Amino acid sequence: MLHVLAAAAVDNNAGLQTIGRGIVYGGAAIGPGIGIGLVVGNAITAMARQPESAGTVRTTMFLGIAFTEALALFGFVLAFILK
Amino acid sequence: MTLLGLDVPPLDELTHWPAFAFKNSSYLALNKVGLIYLIAMVLTLALFLIGGSRKKLVPHGVQNMAEVGVEFVRDQVVMQTIGPDGMTFLPYLTALFFFIFFSNIFEIIPYFQFPANARIAMPMVLALITYVIFNVVGLAKQGPIKYVKNAIVPPGVPKAILPLVVIIELVSYFLVRPFSLMVRLFANMLAGHLILATFSIICTAVFKKSVFVVILPFSFGLLFALTGFEILVSFLQAFIFTILTAVYIGGSIHPEH
Numbered sequence: 001m002l003h004v005l006a007a008a009a010v011d012n013n014a015g016l017q018t019i020g021r022g023i024v025y026g027g028a029a030i031g032p033g034i035g036i037g038l039v040v041g042n043a044i045t046a047m048a049r050q051p052e053s054a055g056t057v058r059t060t061m062f063l064g065i066a067f068t069e070a071l072a073l074f075g076f077v078l079a080f081i082l083k
Numbered sequence: 084m085t086l087l088g089l090d091v092p093p094l095d096e097l098t099h100w101p102a103f104a105f106k107n108s109s110y111l112a113l114n115k116v117g118l119i120y121l122i123a124m125v126l127t128l129a130l131f132l133i134g135g136s137r138k139k140l141v142p143h144g145v146q147n148m149a150e151v152g153v154e155f156v157r158d159q160v161v162m163q164t165i166g167p168d169g170m171t172f173l174p175y176l177t178a179l180f181f182f183i184f185f186s187n188i189f190e191i192i193p194y195f196q197f198p199a200n201a202r203i204a205m206p207m208v209l210a211l212i213t214y215v216i217f218n219v220v221g222l223a224k225q226g227p228i229k230y231v232k233n234a235i236v237p238p239g240v241p242k243a244i245l246p247l248v249v250i251i252e253l254v255s256y257f258l259v260r261p262f263s264l265m266v267r268l269f270a271n272m273l274a275g276h277l278i279l280a281t282f283s284i285i286c287t288a289v290f291k292k293s294v295f296v297v298i299l300p301f302s303f304g305l306l307f308a309l310t311g312f313e314i315l316v317s318f319l320q321a322f323i324f325t326i327l328t329a330v331y332i333g334g335s336i337h338p339e340h
Binding site: 055056059062063065066069070073074076077 | 159163164259263266267270274319322323326327330
């Protein structure tokens, strides 16, 4: 009986760990998702208003995306190294 | 691991490749990842050596491709971020772009089907090279004291919150920059590989189960679309790595005042 309970507890821990990983990555993706939406949306507005500045805006947009995305990536890494 | 009746292989099985050559040597052992890096290196070298060896006034063939690549990096990366001063770094940035792009694009090439940058070693090395370059350039151009001051004290910050800002800038300049550069490339390629692997598994599982074969067109269509998306991601990640390297070098050459 005790063995069965212990085995069940171990299984439970593995399941909880998986759920925790999902929550960590899911939580870390919310903010950057909104942020990238804002960055790209405003970049498109800028490009539509001033098509001649599209090149500069596109470069800056990729930079903004890259910096915003870094937070989601930390969550991605954390989800993998979480024990 | 079984998930919803699908046999999803564990992560190790999708990313660890056994050595197939020089198996007994711990230094020379070659697996699929190493082979892809060698091919990417040879492709990059061949593109520019062949393209540059027989220069013609009207380029065609390999020379045309090499010139388009160099012009793309010059106009879209160097001129947009560093300016004319940055032409010194054009060879490094071009080589970086093409090496990363060639090692990424093996994600969708049949038989290989693995983006070599989904293993963290090479992104780490590339990020370290970039880290050394932008620090050395900054130290050489501005001098040690001025460089560190420009790096960690942003202009126009009130005195009261300056200590806090200095700590944040110190961490973000010297730790988060190389780390995020490394992880961005690695995580994007790994995620792309996992998505393609998952959809391939779904397609095979649906194909085997006779009743569910009706949803095969949808899952296969999505797999097809995602393969196209991964071509875009391979290109975009190489571009972003290059442009961020250029931005960091540009920040070392022209500090904000």
